[in-house]
Amino acid sequence: MRAYKPKDDVQKKSYYTDRYWVAPMVPKSMVEDDAVFAADLAAIKAKFDVSDAYIQVEQMVVYIKPEDNVGVLKLMKEELGYTQLSEMSAIDWIAKQGQFEIFYQMLSMGKRKRIRVKCFIDQNQAIESVNPLFRSADWSEREMFDMFGVKVNNHPYMKRILMPDDWEGYPLLKTYPLQGDEFAAWYEVDRIYGKEARAIIGPEIRDSARVDRYDTERFSRLGFEVPMGAEPKAVDAEETPLAYQEEGGVFMIDKFEDDKTEIISDRKR
Amino acid sequence: MQQPNRLRPFFENITFDREDNEMIVNFGPQHPSAHGQLRLILHLQQEQIVKAHPDVGYLHRGMEKMGENMIYNEFMPTTDRMDYIASSSNNYGFALAVEKLIDVHVPRRAKVIRMMLLEINRLISHLFWLATTALDIGAMTVFLYAFREREYLMDIIEDYCGARLTHAAIRIGGVPLDIPDNFIPDLKDFLDKLPANIKDYEDLLDTNRIWLMRMENVGIIPEEMALSWGCTGPMLRASNVAWDIRKEEPYELYDEVEFEVPYSDKCDNYARYKIYMQEMRESAKILYQTIDMYAETVKNNETELMAHSPQYISAPKLELMTQNYSLMQHFVLVTQGMRPPVGEVYIATESPKGELGFYINSQGGPYPYRLKLRAPSFWHTGILTDLLPGHYIPDVVSIIGTTNIVFGEVDR
Structure with a gap:
C-alpha cells in the first residue's frame, strides 16, 4: 500500500526521524x-x-x-x-x-x-x-x-502585493505545494495564449529540476543524443555511445578482461 | 476604455484616459531608473504627482516558501539572492539567527573575518548606490569612478570565496575558509586610496549645481513618517534618528571597534547622500581595525574557524577523517540537516540598506516551520506611496535613487 501523506501539510518532511528523538527547547x-x-x-x-x-x-x-x-x-x-x-x-x-x-x-x-x-x-x-x-x-x-x-x-487597500491580482490560492499556507497547484501550472498559458491553447502547449513545468527523458523538445533522449536543432533519432536508431575514446585522451577500458591482467606485488614498481 | 485581449489582459482597474486633468503614467517595471522591477503608477496633474502607487512583486521567487522546504544549510545560497548587491550581509543575518537558535559560540577569528566581509560588502553596496544614483541624475563620471573602486573590492571578495556577486561566504557557525595571503595587503592598498577616491566623488558632486537642484529639499521624510513606515539604516539616520544596530545592539565584535554613526536633521535626498559618503569612511575605519584584530588572532594562534557543536555543525575535516562517530554525525547533518531546538528567534542586523531581520520559527525539525525575511527595502519602497505626492516627475528618479531599494530584497 502506498504510504499515506497528510493533505493538510504538504511541506517537505524529514524522511527519517529516530523514534526516541525528543526535540530540545530554546530556553x-x-x-x-x-x-x-x-x-x-x-x-x-x-x-x-x-x-x-x-x-x-x-x-x-x-x-x-x-x-x-x-x-x-x-x-x-x-x-x-x-x-x-x-x-x-x-x-x-x-x-x-x-x-x-x-x-x-x-x-x-x-x-x-x-x-x-x-x-x-x-x-x-x-x-x-x-x-x-x-x-x-x-x-x-x-x-x-x-x-x-x-x-x-479597515485596511485602506486590501489587495495582493507580491502575487498577481488574479491569482488563486495562498502560497505560504501549509496546504499549498512548493511547485504551485493546478491553477499555477495553467496561469501563464491561460493569460498569454488563452484557455483554448491548453491542449497544444500543456501545463507549465514548475519543477525547475525536472528532467523528462522522453521529452525530446527540451531534452535529448539519453543515449540517443543529436546535435542542437537536428531531428530526434528514431526509437530503433543506433544508440550513441556514452563513453568513447578521445584521440590522445585518457585510455579507457571498455571491458575488463580478467585473464589479461597482471597482479603487481611490488606497489612501488 | 481598455480593450483587453489575449496579449493585453485586463489586470488592473485603471482607466488611463480620463475626463479630468489627471493623467496616469506607468513608470516601470522596465524603466532603467526604476532600479530593477519597480512599477510605479503615478497620477499626475501637469508634472506634479498627486497619487503614487508602487506595484511590486515582479521578482517574487517565494524565498520564504523555499526556506520552509530546505534544510538550514541549503538555504544559505538562496539568501544571496535577496540583496544581491551585498550578499554576504544576507548570509550573515541568516547565519546569526540560526546560531542564536542553536546557541553556539563562533570562534574569534571567524568573527573577525565575518566583520571584514560585512564591511567590504557595505562599501560595495554604497559604491554601487553612488554609481547608479549618480547615473540616474546624469553624472556619468561618478558612475565610472565608483564602479572602478567597486571592482577592486569585488576582486578582494573573489580572492576570498571565488564569487563576485553571490558570495555564500559565511556558514552557520563561522566561515569556511581563512583569508588568503594577499587579502590583507590588497585590502590595505584599497583602503589607503579610498579617502582620495571619496574626495573625488565629493568634489564632483557636493557643490555641483545640478546635483544640488536634484537633491536638496527633495524627498523630505520627516522623523515621524520614517519611524511609522519602518524605515531603517541611512533612510532613518537622514531623518534625525541616530539608530545603528551595530552600535545600539552590537553583534559580532562591533562593540570592540570604534566608529561614528553619521546622522542628519535635514531629512532630504542630499542628507542621505552625505550619510552614504560618511558611512563609507566609517566602514574603512572599521576595516583598518579588523585588520589589526586579525593580526592579533594570528599572534595568539587562534586558528579555529567554525564553532564546535558536532550536533549541529560538522566537525573539522581532520576529525571526520579520523573519527568514526564524527563522520556519522557529519553524514546525518549533510543528508538530513541539523535540527535546531523548538523555539523562535528574530534577529536584526544592520545591512547596508537598513535593518535586515530573520524570524525563524523552529519546531525541532530539519526544516524551519516559518521563516520570515524582514528586508529593509520593502518598506523603503512602501514609503513612496506617501513620499512622492507633491513632487515632480524628475524628483521621482532621484528619490528612488536615494531610497536605495534592491528588488531581490523587496520581492524576495
Missing part, C-alpha cells in the same frame, strides 16, 4: 528577570488580558487576545516608547489547531528592546488593521493577506 526565562520588560508587561497587563509572556533569545513574547491588537500596539507606541513596527506576519497552524498565529515585532529605540506581540485567530476570522498606528503595517498586512489569506478589517 525561555521569566519576564521578571528583566526590569524593563517587567515594567512593560505590567503596563500591558493593567489594561489588557495577557495569556502568556516570557523572554526568549533576549526578546519578550507577549500573547494577547486578537481583538486587543490595536489597543496594545497603541499603548506600546504612545506610552511605552515602542515607536517602530519592524515586522508583522502570520504563522499557519491550521493543521494543528485550525488557527493562524499573528505576530507583531516591535522595537523601542529609547530602551533598545524588542517585543513580539502575538495572538491567535481562527481560520476565517479577520483582524483589525494597525495601519493608523504604523504605516508600515499597510504593506505588511497586504503581504500577510497575499500569502495566507488572512483578512484585515
